[in-house]
Amino acid sequence: xxxxxxxxxxxxxxxxxxxxxxxxxxxxxxxxxxxxxxxxxxxxxxxxxxxxxxxxxxxxxxxxxxxxxxxxxxxxxxxxxxxxxxxxxxxxxxxxxxxxxxxxxxxxxxxxxxxxxxxxxxxxxxxxxxxxxxxxxxxxxxxxxxxxxxxxxxxxxxxxxxxxxxxxxxxxxxxxxxxxxxxxxxxxxxxxxxxxxxxxxxxxxxxxxxxxxxxxxxxxxxxxxxxxxxxxxxxxxxxxxxxxxxxxxxxxxxxxxxxxxxxxxxxxxxxxxxx
Numbered sequence: 001x002x003x004x005x006x007x008x009x010x011x012x013x014x015x016x017x018x019x020x021x022x023x024x025x026x027x028x029x030x031x032x033x034x035x036x037x038x039x040x041x042x043x044x045x046x047x048x049x050x051x052x053x054x055x056x057x058x059x060x061x062x063x064x065x066x067x068x069x070x071x072x073x074x075x076x077x078x079x080x081x082x083x084x085x086x087x088x089x090x091x092x093x094x095x096x097x098x099x100x101x102x103x104x105x106x107x108x109x110x111x112x113x114x115x116x117x118x119x120x121x122x123x124x125x126x127x128x129x130x131x132x133x134x135x136x137x138x139x140x141x142x143x144x145x146x147x148x149x150x151x152x153x154x155x156x157x158x159x160x161x162x163x164x165x166x167x168x169x170x171x172x173x174x175x176x177x178x179x180x181x182x183x184x185x186x187x188x189x190x191x192x193x194x195x196x197x198x199x200x201x202x203x204x205x206x207x208x209x210x211x212x213x214x215x216x217x218x219x220x221x222x223x224x225x226x227x228x229x230x231x232x233x234x235x236x237x238x239x240x241x242x243x244x245x246x247x248x249x250x251x252x253x254x255x256x257x258x259x260x261x262x263x264x265x266x267x268x269x270x271x272x273x274x275x
Contacts, residue, residue, distance in 0.1 A: 001109045001110075002084070002109070002111075002112060003112065003248075004100065004112060004113060004244055004247040004248055005112060005114075005115045005208055005244070006086060006112045006113070006114060007114075007115055007116075007120070008114065008115075008116060008120040008121045008123070008124040008126060009124060011042075011086055011114055011121070012121075012124065012126055014084070014086075016084050018080075018082065018083045018084050019044075019084050019086065020046070020077075020078065020079045020080075020083045020084065020085050020086070021042050021044055021046070021085075021086050021087075021088070022045060022046055022048040022077070022079070022085065022086070022087045022088070022099060023037050023041050023042070023045050023046070023047050023048060023087075023088060023090070024048040024050060024087050024088070024089055024096045024098065024099035025037065025089040025095055025096075025118075026050045026051070026062075026089070026095040026098075026237065028181060033049075033090070034049065036090060038131055038132050040128040040129070040130055041118070041129055041130075041133075042088065042118065042121055042126065042128070042129070043127055043128070043129040044129070045088075045133065046077045046078060046079075046133040047077075047132075047133060048074075048077065048087065048099050050062050050095060050098060050099065050237070052073065053065060053069075053070065053073045053074070055069075060235070060257075060258050060261050060262055061182075061235045061236075061261055062098075062235065062236065062237070063236070063257055063258070064102065064105065064149060064257050067106060067142040067144045068142075070102070070140075070142055071139075071141065072140075074140045075137055075138050075139050075140040076135075077135055077138075078136050078137060078138050079138055079140055080138045080140055080141075081106075081107065081108050081140050081141050081142070081143075082110070083110065083138075084110050084112075085103060085110060085111040085112070086111075086112050086113075086114055087099045087100050087103075087111065087113050087114065088113065088114035088117045088118055088121070089117045089118065090117060090118045090119075091117060091206060092116055092117045092119050092120070092202070092205065092206015092207070093113065093116060093117055093202055093206045093207065093208060093241065093244075094117075094206075094237075094238060094241065095238075096113045096114065097113055097237075097238070097241045097243070097244045098236070098237045098238075098240045100112070100113045100240065100244060101148075101240040101243055101244075101255055104145070105144065105145050105146075105148055105255075106142040106143065106144055106145070107142055107143025107144060107145055113244060115208055116205055116206050117206060119205070119206055120205070120206070120207065123205075147254070148252065148253075148254050148255065149254065149255060149257055150230045150254045150256045150257065151256075151257070151258065152256075152258055152262055152263065152269070154254075154256075155230055155232070155256050155263070156269075158230050159190055159191065159192040159193070162192070163229075163230070164194065164221075164222070164223055164227050165190060165192065165193040165194065165229065165230045165231075165232060165256075166193070166194055166195075166196045166221065166223075166229045166230070166231045166232070166239075166242055166253075167189050167190070167193045167194065167195050167196070167231075167232050167233065167260075168196060168197060168198040168231060168232065168233040168241060168242055169189075169195070169232075169233050169234055169238075169260065170197050170199075171195055171197055171275070173187070173234070173260075174188075174189045174193075174197075174275075175188070175189075175195075175273060175274055175275050176188035176271075176272075176274070180234070180260070180264060181234070182234070182235075182261060182265075184265055185261065185264035185265050186264045186265075186271045187264075187271075188264075188271040188272050188273040188274075189273075190232070190263060190270070190271070190272075191270050191271075191272045194221045194222065195221075195275070196217060196218070196221050196242060198238040198239075198241035198242060200217055201214055201217060201241060201242065201245045202241075208245060208248060211248055211249060214245045214249060215249060217245075218242075218245075225249075225251065228251070228252060228253055228254065229242070229246075229253045229254070230253065230255070230256050231243055231253055231254070231255050231256065232256040232259045232260060232263070233259050234259060234260050234261060235259050235260070235261040236255060236256065236257045236258065236259040239255050239256065239259055240255060243255060
């Protein structure tokens, strides 16, 4: 298994014939990411659409697709499960972590996130390519790992037992003092959840903080080295950032796929406010 992060310099030096680079950018405000990809992306990259590669029959946003759907759609991007996959986004390090986790949930181990994303690549002086990608199709064989995906009942059981649940949303949204960006959701958080805004794990340049700082952030939330937390956020995207940080430490967690889009929109889930 390769390290979960790679640097822009290391990516530029890779000459592997099986290297596949994916842009997994997505914008909460609805800004289409594909046109931005076509305006400039890392040479050889293809666009990994978090909206399309999802369970479109589920009313919740970008939920994990079935293994068959994932394999088919990723195969159309020219990616095989044996390839060396590097995922990035235009934010720095945000939505790429979701794509990284999706590949891990489908049994793929040779997947990394570009630390600092496209901004780090540009700062290094990396070249850009424009226009749409036209990859040759490949076959992607999945080997799902359902144990790293949590549904609402598993989260409810964890909260009742006192197992760690981390909420990666901003502190104001966690406290309920800021409104949710999606209509119809209650403000606040799950009783017993602990707030770890994903941005606290990153530098101002969008790089993952050093392992010591990452470890300290988890320890400050009461997590020990043997804990396997469930992570949550607004819709299951930035919840993958703490999981990426855990992987940097050689540890693993579980992602609540429905996240606050599900919990905050149900009438049978308890919501509390305050820090």
